[in-house]
Amino acid sequence: MLLGSTGSIGTQTCEVVDARRDGFRIVALSAGGGQVARLAEQAARFAPQVVGIAAEGHEDEFWTAFEAAGGTDRPALVCGPAANEELAAMNADVVLNAITGSAGLMATLAALDAGTTLALANKESLVIGGHLVADRARPGQLVAVDSEHSAFAQCLRGGGGREVRRLVLTASGGPFRGMTRAQLADVTPEQALAHPTWRMGRVITINSATLVNKGLELLEAALLYDVDPDDITVVVHPQSVVHSGVEFYDGATIMQASPPDMRLPIGLALTWPDRMPDAAAGCDWSQATAWTFEPLDSQTFPAVDLARRAGRAGGTAPAVLNGANEICVDAFCEGRVGFLAITDTIARVLDEHLASGHVGDDGLSVEAVLAADAWARRRAAQLCR
Incomplete structure (x- = not known):
């Protein structure tokens, strides 16, 4: 089941599933209502049993687009603010929540209450729900989709519990890395939306430019892996190849590296704890390359410190x-x-x-x-x- 199917993570999840039809079936799709034609095309392609639209009044638009896309077997259509929550409570092996923002909270809770494995790309529902969400999950029920949190999960296979000294959360630095606060005063939305590495939706791209996204990821990591927010160090890594790591008490640090391609963490979330063969291309070790790491400039980008403060409270x-x-x-x-x-x-x-x-x-x-x-x-x- 795929919630938020028309966004960046949702469309890439469709690509992953489409290439592996023998192993996966999408039983339900949902979206907010901003891209009804795309949702209808997905429904025509994947033939889900149910489609949800979180906004009302789009039924005729959906069916017209569905027929134009060559759809034949009509799915059940659920519309309204509770659509995502209703779908998330249905029977499925995995619910991938890729809804944008706090709107994903009720769907997250519904999936957990249903006992379904929840592949969580909607970090906001865990961040705002806090222990209401984290304590509701059975061991192993919550699986991270974000590349950084997927990296933590992979690295923690090398040790956990009292062996962990800190989590090392990497950040690309966004389009304004190296700029001063004075230089940021006049930047435009167009400049902020020009992320140097990732292709993402509007909100998360702006969040990456302000580093609010990194603050939310810090809060998510603290809840997912039961780590104090002060024991998570954010470092700037412009190449976005090392997706995060874990430092252990003996001084060793294990880090996960792969080219910036969300199909890898998506594939891993769908098959966790197993790996999906050839989910994405690996690093090219035949070419000379360099990976750099820089301390975060918290004076210019205070969002991470704001998140720590909220996490402590x-x-x-x-x-x-x-x-x-x-x-x-x-x-x-x-x-x-x-x-x-x-x-x-x-x-x-x-x-x-x-x-x-x-x-x-x-x-x-x-x-x-x-x-x-x-x-x-x-x-x-x-x-x-």
Whole structure:
């Protein structure tokens, strides 16, 4: 089952499955409603039993596009805000959640409650749900799709528990690596969307430029692998070939390397703990190459430190950080605020929440998370005016 099938991870998952029809079948597809024609083409190609659209009012558009794409066996069509959650609760071997943003939370919880293996590309649902999500999962039920978290899982096969000193989380540095804060004041959305390595959707690409994405990944790693946020070191690795690593107490560090191709972690997530043969090309060891690592400039890019602060506070703080960020990204892309205002606004919203309204881990509930997310969005929208 593939949720969020029309986005970057979703379309690449379709490519992986399409090349291996003898081993995989997509029983359900869903999308938000922004690319109904693409969803219909996928449905015509993969013949799922059920298709979900999280927005209402797209039924006629879907069926018209489905027939135009040569679809014959009509799937059941579920539309509305609860569509992803309804699909995630259905029977499947693996649910791959590639929904963008906090909208993926309820589907994540539904898949875990159904006992299905959850391949998680929607990091936001784990970040904002925190221990509500992490504690709900059975051992081995949560499988990471992000290349960095897939790398951690692979490296931790070399040792775990008390042997681990720290996780080493790599970051490409984005399109503005090496620039000063003053130089970032006038960057445009077009410049921020020009990522030097990865092909991704709008939100995650902007998040990579601000390094908010790295902060979210830090919080996700802490929850997935039960590591304190302060024991995760972020280093800049512009080549994006080393996807992350684990440093052990004896001084050894094991790192996972492969060319930047999301088909490898997607394939591994679909077959975990086994590997998918030829999921992607490996490194070319016949060519001279160099991999470099640099410390993160936290003064220019404060997003990782903001995420650490939210992680230390726990509870609803990560939901506030994520919700405020999503509003700020929209405001930046629409030209209503500057690039630096994204993290500046997140910091202000987080400060206000921690001063009044914060709910800790002990009192955390789905209702508290959703309320904090909604408040953060409203407050960020006010500040972005």
